[in-house]
Amino acid sequence: MRIMGIGGGAREHAIAWKLGLSDHKPEIFWIAENRNPGIHKICRDNQGELRTGRTTDAKTIVRSARGWGIDMVVVGPEEPGFHGIPDALEKEGVHCIGATQELSVIERSKASFCFEPSRTHEKPQTVFGKTSNLSPGFRTSSSSPPVNPAVRALN
Incomplete structure (x- = not known):
């Protein structure tokens, strides 16, 4: 094979x-x-x-x-x-x-398929934010307590 x-x-x-x-x-x-x-x-x-x-x-x-x-x-x-x-x-x-x-499309759009509905229905989830600019992306990911941000580029 x-x-x-x-x-x-x-x-x-x-x-x-x-x-x-x-x-x-x-x-x-x-x-x-x-x-x-x-x-x-x-x-x-x-x-x-x-x-x-x-x-x-x-x-x-x-x-x-x-x-x-x-x-x-x-x-x-x-x-x-x-x-x-x-x-x-x-x-x-x-x-x-x-x-x-x-x-x-589900993998590409985790924010709209998973994270946003979880937030709307107050379900536990990963902290996330969407941005088209890297610098604000890091600011978006700051939270209390601090977390290590994960950044994913979408074409």
């Missing part, structure tokens, strides 16, 4: 590592926007390849999956789902584990 992964972070490294431990001995191929050395080694050790490229470019992803003869794709990060990568792969007959573009 030939498996292709998408993404280059720690989560994707963990996915590649676990795939590499499989008794089924899949050939592991990967597309990431960076050359993650851990993923690169896992691909090389499992008769695959790591290519760098845009993980949100459906044409390139589908072309790579076709060129490598991929049986299944695992999408690690959320961003490719926002751009419909799993949808494009499935449309071309390539099985894909990853949220469709329609379902990815």
